[in-house]
Amino acid sequence: xxxxxxxxxxxxxxxxxxxxxxxxxxxxxxxxxxxxxxxxxxxxxxxxxxxxxxxxxxxxxxxxxxxxxxxxxxxxxxxxxxxxxxxxxxxxxxxxxxxxxxxxxxxxxxxxxxxxxxxxxxxxxxxxxxxxxxxxxxxxxxxxxxxxxxxxxxxxxxxxxxxxxxxxxxxxxxxxxxxxxxxxxxxxxxxxxxxxxxxxxxxxxxxxxxxxxxxxxxxxxxxxxxxxxxxxxxxxxxxxxxxxxxxxxxxxxxxxxxxxxxxxxxxxxxxxxxxxxxxxxxxxxxxxxxxxxxxxxxxxxxxxxxxxxxxxxxxxxxxxxxxxxxxxxxxxxxxxxxxxxxxxxxxxxxxxxxxxxxxxxxxxxxxxxxxxxxxxxxxxxxxxxxxxxxxxxxxxxxxxxxxxxxxxxxxxxxxxxxxxxxxxxxxxxxxxxxxxxxxxxxxxxxxxxxxxxxxxxxxxxxxxxxxxxxxxxxxxxxxxxxxxxxxxxxxxxxxxxxxxxxxxxxxxxxxxxxxxxxxxxxxxxxxxxxxxxxxxxxxxxxxxxxxxxxxxxxxxxxxxxxxxxxxxxxxxxxxxxxxxxxxxxxxxxxxxxxxxxxxxxxxxxxxxxxxxxxxxxxxxxxxxxxxxxxxxxxxxxxxxxxxxxxxxxxxxxxxxxxxxxxxxxxxxxxxxxxxxxxxxxxxxxxxxxxxxxxxxxxxxxxxxxxxxxxxxxxxxxxxxxxxxxxxxxxxxx
Amino acid sequence: xxxxxxxxxxxxxxxxxxxxxxxxxxxxxxxxxxxxxxxxxxxxxxxxxxxxxxxxxxxxxxxxxxxxxxxxxxxxxxxxxxxxxxxxxxxxxxxxxxxxxxxxxxxxxxxxxxxxxxxxxxxxxxxxxxxxxxxxxxxxxxxxxxxxxxx
Ligand code: FES
Ligand code: FES
Numbered sequence: 001x002x003x004x005x006x007x008x009x010x011x012x013x014x015x016x017x018x019x020x021x022x023x024x025x026x027x028x029x030x031x032x033x034x035x036x037x038x039x040x041x042x043x044x045x046x047x048x049x050x051x052x053x054x055x056x057x058x059x060x061x062x063x064x065x066x067x068x069x070x071x072x073x074x075x076x077x078x079x080x081x082x083x084x085x086x087x088x089x090x091x092x093x094x095x096x097x098x099x100x101x102x103x104x105x106x107x108x109x110x111x112x113x114x115x116x117x118x119x120x121x122x123x124x125x126x127x128x129x130x131x132x133x134x135x136x137x138x139x140x141x142x143x144x145x146x147x148x149x150x151x152x153x154x155x156x157x158x159x160x161x162x163x164x165x166x167x168x169x170x171x172x173x174x175x176x177x178x179x180x181x182x183x184x185x186x187x188x189x190x191x192x193x194x195x196x197x198x199x200x201x202x203x204x205x206x207x208x209x210x211x212x213x214x215x216x217x218x219x220x221x222x223x224x225x226x227x228x229x230x231x232x233x234x235x236x237x238x239x240x241x242x243x244x245x246x247x248x249x250x251x252x253x254x255x256x257x258x259x260x261x262x263x264x265x266x267x268x269x270x271x272x273x274x275x276x277x278x279x280x281x282x283x284x285x286x287x288x289x290x291x292x293x294x295x296x297x298x299x300x301x302x303x304x305x306x307x308x309x310x311x312x313x314x315x316x317x318x319x320x321x322x323x324x325x326x327x328x329x330x331x332x333x334x335x336x337x338x339x340x341x342x343x344x345x346x347x348x349x350x351x352x353x354x355x356x357x358x359x360x361x362x363x364x365x366x367x368x369x370x371x372x373x374x375x376x377x378x379x380x381x382x383x384x385x386x387x388x389x390x391x392x393x394x395x396x397x398x399x400x401x402x403x404x405x406x407x408x409x410x411x412x413x414x415x416x417x418x419x420x421x422x423x424x425x426x427x428x429x430x431x432x433x434x435x436x437x438x439x440x441x442x443x444x445x446x447x448x449x450x451x452x453x454x455x456x457x458x459x460x461x462x463x464x465x466x467x468x469x470x471x472x473x474x475x476x477x478x479x480x481x482x483x484x485x486x487x488x489x490x491x492x493x494x495x496x497x498x499x500x501x502x503x504x505x506x507x508x509x510x511x512x513x514x515x516x517x518x519x520x521x522x523x524x525x526x527x528x529x530x531x532x533x534x535x536x537x538x539x540x541x542x543x544x545x546x547x548x549x550x551x552x553x554x555x556x557x558x559x560x561x562x563x564x565x566x567x568x569x570x571x572x573x574x575x576x577x578x579x580x581x582x583x584x585x586x587x588x589x590x591x592x593x594x595x596x597x598x599x600x601x602x603x604x605x606x607x608x609x610x611x612x613x614x615x616x617x618x619x620x621x622x623x624x625x626x627x628x629x630x631x632x633x634x635x636x637x638x639x640x641x642x643x644x645x646x647x648x649x650x651x652x653x654x655x656x657x658x659x660x661x662x663x664x665x666x667x668x669x670x671x672x673x674x675x676x677x678x679x680x681x682x683x684x685x686x687x688x689x690x691x692x693x694x695x696x697x698x699x700x701x702x703x704x705x706x707x708x709x710x711x712x713x714x715x716x717x718x719x720x721x722x723x724x725x726x727x728x729x730x731x732x733x
Numbered sequence: 734x735x736x737x738x739x740x741x742x743x744x745x746x747x748x749x750x751x752x753x754x755x756x757x758x759x760x761x762x763x764x765x766x767x768x769x770x771x772x773x774x775x776x777x778x779x780x781x782x783x784x785x786x787x788x789x790x791x792x793x794x795x796x797x798x799x800x801x802x803x804x805x806x807x808x809x810x811x812x813x814x815x816x817x818x819x820x821x822x823x824x825x826x827x828x829x830x831x832x833x834x835x836x837x838x839x840x841x842x843x844x845x846x847x848x849x850x851x852x853x854x855x856x857x858x859x860x861x862x863x864x865x866x867x868x869x870x871x872x873x874x875x876x877x878x879x880x881x882x883x884x
Binding site: 076077078079211212214215216217218219220221222223224225227228230236261262279280281282285351352353354355400401402403404405435437438639640643646647648649650651653654672673674678679680681682684686687 | 752753763765766771773821830831855860863866868869
């Protein structure tokens, strides 16, 4: 998601204090903020603590000195609970071990994503970027108040009280106390408006290694996900979805389903039939026993190959202009060498390890939801409409998500509404847990859109790149959603062209245009969104041009990146660390080896990767090594940055090698991990991550590790075999 | 009624005999550490030890468990498992964490048999445990780290 353009981040620290100054001040009584199951496992809340100091919406300090950081962003693996806690602990000078994290409630007044205006949610690799000042300020305010309280009690000047690893210290009088001893007094003080933040040189946690806050719970099976919620009297719902997008229920026979022990009820919710059971297995058997007649009159019935053929035809004519500089057509006519290529990208499923699920308890005029909650404001609004409840009466418990990759921030709140509709269909008489099977999850749509690209470029007699015409065809993610006004401008959905319309290479004559066909297959952002396809077409084509110009792939790029120093730096770093230009060790007999590079900016972070590949005699290939350089500004947690690069590379590799959702007469062909494969441990290459030291404000790392991988791999395969693969997934024939 | 041994305790369950062990554990025993990922033996998120062997609990009907001793992630408490869990934390292996119970169960079975596993041993023992977050680099390193700590 790239709504980052709508930046209401305060421009100065003074504005910022104004913003945070409006936040709640109050005592937090034990249990007053419900420690949800997920929060509880890693937060153990403040049970039994008699008083707590809560200087703002992000920090609570108990009389037992436990510091609880309230995380406004979903922890879905990207390490954000740890990152947010790092920011608070840094300015609070807390001891890392005294800090725990709990998920924030839905409350956009306090917990909005500062890069998304008044909207609460997680995505677009914005979590640390939008929280960097906010949470450091939250920690600094808490620290200042504790210092004042201690100074007051000790009768010493506040400036002489220091804080170190969770201890308040007055050196001259050898006084030394815990936070807990002053929480009562601190809570009575006014919130300071004049605080200062640390200089980077004084950081004790930022940029250093701290262990993840969720590491223990996740290594012991104790972390609680939506899948693990069990409420008293709860029923499990398993649904029958229509075989095609757009079908509705014409009628159904539930007799056989109701015969199954453990099945309690069967309800139609319009576009699905739900079987409710006392446990998952009964409900699933009931679902499988349903006989349903579907109304297919509005169903989507094309094959994916037919969709691609239509895109191909569309690409022959000009689209809406996303960027135009100079005169590409004239320049192409004068070019010495013209090269063109077409690229095909399939639909992709997110396939998070935890299939989509949700728990809804529907009360009178209120409702409570347990979910890997990624899109609080949108989900509250959608639920409010469907249930006839005002949005603020809908309590959202944000649990850990077993991956998301964008899926849980669904612009239509699809699976959440499905669960709510089931709860409504039984008049809220029991809490409902909706559990999708893997097959349901794979076939429910909201895919990374299919795309077709063409690029035509011209080189002059000296091999200089003088013209570039890039055309993209693919569904808009934003159109038809509540985000349309924000995402789609002048017929251009920014998420369709990001990475292409901001091509960093200096080319005097350049056009990027876009067709956004309307197709009845639901689409959605998928880890790194537009850059999942734009990085591939641009970075493989630039490579092809380098070869055509008879130049080295790195040197060719560097010459065109004169205005983009951050691209240059990661490109050079990755190339140097990978030994670019040195001969690769040869493979075994019959094997060919190659090295490829790609650089791409996404979500304001810059990543370059060098991939080494071995192509075997049977045309299969193995990625041996990936060298990755990343510039994400200040790396708040360098180890998590590395982890996100490693994971992003593995995630990208699944898509590059295997990923494709295809349709046959509108029916999704794939169902589970045998026909929608993801890489396993034996396929994972060596990964080396190098972080560019930086004093710039931090930017995201959840997504930017993904885009450069596939083009670097395709370039490596081309280097090894001379074959240019332009259709994803990458298969040598 | 069917009786099974889970984490050293005999448990009586009133479920249909075809109910997969996974759903018995999750919905009836209340042990939710073993996860549902695919339901057909492809992902390993549901891995448990059955007499010490890592198996896919989603694909074993409870009626087929018999007298086998089942150990879930919650019941991993020997030296091998503890050193793996320590290595997992030391190297911050987990991302979303959803697959990690299964990874640890399979890694425990491996390390109990092979105290000094090679890369090929790790591949063979863990390639049935998928991780969508692709934490594989660290899983491999953590298995080796734990092996080293056990020497
Ligand atoms: S859930 Fe059992 S192998 Fe995937
Ligand atoms: S840590 Fe997320 S699936 Fe493995």
